[in-house]
Amino acid sequence: MRYAVISDIHANLEALQATLRDISGQDVQEVICLGDMVGYYPNPNECVDLCRKHRIRCLRGNHDDAAAGICGTEDFNPVAQNALEWTIRELQEAKREWLRRLPEQLQEDHFLAVHGSPWHPYAYILNTCDAQKAFSHLSTHYEGISICFFGHTHQRAAFSFRNDEVMYIECQDGFTLQEGGCYLINPGSVGQARDGRPGASYLIFDTDSKQVEYRRVPYQLELTMQKVFEAALPQILAERLVLGY
Numbered sequence: 001m002r003y004a005v006i007s008d009i010h011a012n013l014e015a016l017q018a019t020l021r022d023i024s025g026q027d028v029q030e031v032i033c034l035g036d037m038v039g040y041y042p043n044p045n046e047c048v049d050l051c052r053k054h055r056i057r058c059l060r061g062n063h064d065d066a067a068a069g070i071c072g073t074e075d076f077n078p079v080a081q082n083a084l085e086w087t088i089r090e091l092q093e094a095k096r097e098w099l100r101r102l103p104e105q106l107q108e109d110h111f112l113a114v115h116g117s118p119w120h121p122y123a124y125i126l127n128t129c130d131a132q133k134a135f136s137h138l139s140t141h142y143e144g145i146s147i148c149f150f151g152h153t154h155q156r157a158a159f160s161f162r163n164d165e166v167m168y169i170e171c172q173d174g175f176t177l178q179e180g181g182c183y184l185i186n187p188g189s190v191g192q193a194r195d196g197r198p199g200a201s202y203l204i205f206d207t208d209s210k211q212v213e214y215r216r217v218p219y220q221l222e223l224t225m226q227k228v229f230e231a232a233l234p235q236i237l238a239e240r241l242v243l244g245y
């Protein structure tokens with residue numbers, strides 16, 4: 001079985017469309033989104049519609065929670081807060097309701113999928129120390145789960161736990177899972193890359209070959225930028241798309 005794992009779309013319609021086009025040529029049976037479908041960019045309603053149309057199995061992220069009224073916006077930075085207030089005004093009630101009903105995490109035979117971390121959806125896994133905490137949480141609360149996909153940082157990353165050691169996995173285009181290892185894997189962000197390279201990032205997980213393949217998809221970011229200006233969203237949101245940060 002081949003899964004596409006995407007995350008952090010953030011209402012960037014051009015990025016989502018390009019990603020779904022790319023996925024359609026990859027012999028993928030199921031698409032999972034690790035949350036933050038909305039927030040930051042100007043097409044929250046359209047992105048929710050597209051996720052539903054493509055039957056993407058979506059989790060709720062922190063921006064989705066704020067947009068749906070599950071949490072407030074006070075813990076977000078000023079740019080995110082500004083964009084969230086815009087999103088709350090623009091988001092149609094039916095979309096808000098859909099977001100509200102999404103799960104916080106999902107579990108398959110092979111893996112767990114979360115937004116930020118297995119112990120809390122808003123926590124970040126940024127380094128081997130955070131990864132250590134995640135691995136011990138997995139071993140105590142999720143028996144038999146050896147793979148956890150996470151998002152929230154908008155950066156591709158992978159960590160392994162083998163022979164009592166947590167390692168950061170250097171992976172340009174992907175890697176193969178080793179027997180007996182535990183893994184934490186982040187596909188990067190569709191709508192707002194923060195790893196220094198513009199374009200949408202996602203991954204494909206093949207449960208038979210145990211391979212993880214990262215893919216980066218170029219899209220018309222000039223169009224997204226134009227829409228940011230027209231919606232009077234913070235300009236920095238447009239500028240950072242070019243830098244991939």
Ligand code: ZN
Pocket residue numbers: 008010036061063152153154
């Ligand atoms: Zn996000």
